[in-house]
Amino acid sequence: MKHVFRRVAAVAAIVLSTGAAQAEMIDFEQPVTAPFAPMLTHEDVFLQGSYAFLAFSNASNAGFGDLVGAMIDGNDLSMCSGVVCPTNNTSTFYGAxxxxxxxxxxxxxxxxxxxxxxxxxxxxxxxxxxxxxxxLRLQGFTSTGATMSQTFQLAGPNTGGELGFGSYQTSGTFASTNFAQVYAFGFACNAGGTCNAFSTDRGQFALDNISVTAVPELETTAMFALGLIAMGAAVRRRRQQSV
Structure with missing residues (x-):
């Protein structure tokens, strides 16, 4: 029975050293339940996979019913009648x-x-x-209250006058930091290169295919590993008692 205990201990050691990383792609294909769905208003909450999303306005006078986003079907851009949406995505995406x-x-x-x-x-x-x-700025908050951000440039129209999705990767410390919550918000830029957020009603962006990886906190991982070790010890004791 020693080999059983050794295997359990080995698994526990691996869990302690690496954590149970959980990779996920948030693709916004899950149906959304909200009062005006697929339109989203200030403080609407919706779920996508293992994640909860809060759509909101940063305006001081924001209130119920204020439009802040939408779940947009790339195959039917009729929802974009008042704005110019990207045209190179045929799946559902989030529009702020x-x-x-x-x-x-x-x-x-x-x-x-x-x-x-x-x-x-x-x-x-x-x-x-x-x-x-x-x-587009991502601002992350860790479980200890620390915060950091990373900002990405969103291209203007192509030669055909159409906007389109680009793919972006986080980098540096931001990419290697585990956050408890992440905010995403947009800036609108003018021809002079000045970019403003929360002041023009034009800081709008589309978001899709967010690749995220979760790793349990050290305390949770340690408890799981100790549980495995205890289970192996219990099995060993029962085996010894039955001999």
């Missing part, structure tokens, strides 16, 4: 509208890292857009 922001975290409370995502600017109808139409 009217300077709206979105925050997301895991349902089980575990921390997670953001690896990559697809994003595009969403333009205002009839407005000329510069080569860098806007910025």
């Amino acid at each position: 509208l009217n300077d709206g922001a979105v925050a997301f975290s895991r349902l089980d409370g575990q921390s997670f890292a953001v690896n990559s995502f697809d994003a595009s600017f969403i333009g205002g109808m009839g407005s000329a857009l510069p080569p860098v139409a806007g910025l």
Whole structure:
């Protein structure tokens, strides 16, 4: 029976050293339940896989019913009648509208890292857009309250006048940090290169295919590993008692 105990102890050691990493792709294909779905208003909460999302406005006078986002079907862009949406995505994606922001975290409370995502600017109808139409900023908060951010440039229209998704990867310390919650919000840029957030109602963006990896906190992992060791010891004792 010693070999059984050794195997359990070995598994526990691996769990302690690596954690049970959980990779997931948030693709926004899960149906959303909200009062005005697929439109999303201030403080609407919706679920996607193992994650909860909060759509909200940063305006001081924001209230119930204020439009801040939408779940957009890339095969039917009729929802984009008042804005210019990206045209190179045929799946469902999240669109942040009217300077709206979105925050997301895991349902089980575990921390997670953001690896990559697809994003595009969403333009205002009839407005000329510069080569860098806007910025997308991710701001992460750790379980200890520390925060850091990373900002990404969103391209303007292509030669055909259409906006499109690009693929982005996080990097450096931001990429290697596990966050309890991540905010995403947009900036609108003008031809002079000045970019503003939360002041123009044009800081709009589309978001899709967020690659995230969750790793249980050390305390949770240690408890799981100790449980495995205790289980192996119990099996060994029962075996010895039956001999």
